[in-house]
Amino acid sequence: MAIRPTPSDQPQLDLLGTADARPAEVHRLFFALLPDAATRARLAQAAQAFKASHPGLRARWVSPARYHATLHFLGDHALLRQDVVDAAMAAATELRMAPFEWVLHEAASFRGRQPPCILRSSSVPEPLQQLWQDLRRALVLAGQGRHVARSFTPHVTVAYSHAVLLDVTPIEPVAWRVERVALVHSVVGQQDYQVLAEWAL
Numbered sequence: 001m002a003i004r005p006t007p008s009d010q011p012q013l014d015l016l017g018t019a020d021a022r023p024a025e026v027h028r029l030f031f032a033l034l035p036d037a038a039t040r041a042r043l044a045q046a047a048q049a050f051k052a053s054h055p056g057l058r059a060r061w062v063s064p065a066r067y068h069a070t071l072h073f074l075g076d077h078a079l080l081r082q083d084v085v086d087a088a089m090a091a092a093t094e095l096r097m098a099p100f101e102w103v104l105h106e107a108a109s110f111r112g113r114q115p116p117c118i119l120r121s122s123s124v125p126e127p128l129q130q131l132w133q134d135l136r137r138a139l140v141l142a143g144q145g146r147h148v149a150r151s152f153t154p155h156v157t158v159a160y161s162h163a164v165l166l167d168v169t170p171i172e173p174v175a176w177r178v179e180r181v182a183l184v185h186s187v188v189g190q191q192d193y194q195v196l197a198e199w200a201l
Contacts, residue, residue, distance in 0.1 A: 026188040029074035047158040091138035100127035118155035
């Protein structure tokens, strides 16, 4: 017996008689540093202190659950690309690094339509720079060099302001013990990240 779709299952037609197209999902892949719970709480405290010191700032504040520091962006895709995931995982298995400490001690912003408000260090610690370079080299060798950047400014985005660039502002230092690297999948517009794999340093 044929099954007839219910009205809610049928495509909606516009005035020209064509079906409405749902917005295509955008699947984003990237390598990131993810803070542990204690570091995440300290980052949130720093963000709140920064917010309190800028009462006139109009901004969209990032949930602490989404705090991370991107190492390498692997592109936006129409679906979750298993070939990219496999190549990225193969690259990450080549990492040989010991844990290290990264201290974030200032807030600043980047240029953009909605300038990101970030927490960062004034210089990149040598182990963090080495981690970025080693992973970049492994990604290029794995055939994933298309999207990797040529320079690195490690940071944690805590807000997106409304067309306002901020002066560099000192914050209470946040010491982050970097012990792992994660491969992360997100769908643009959705709240949650999916950690596909993690590697201990």
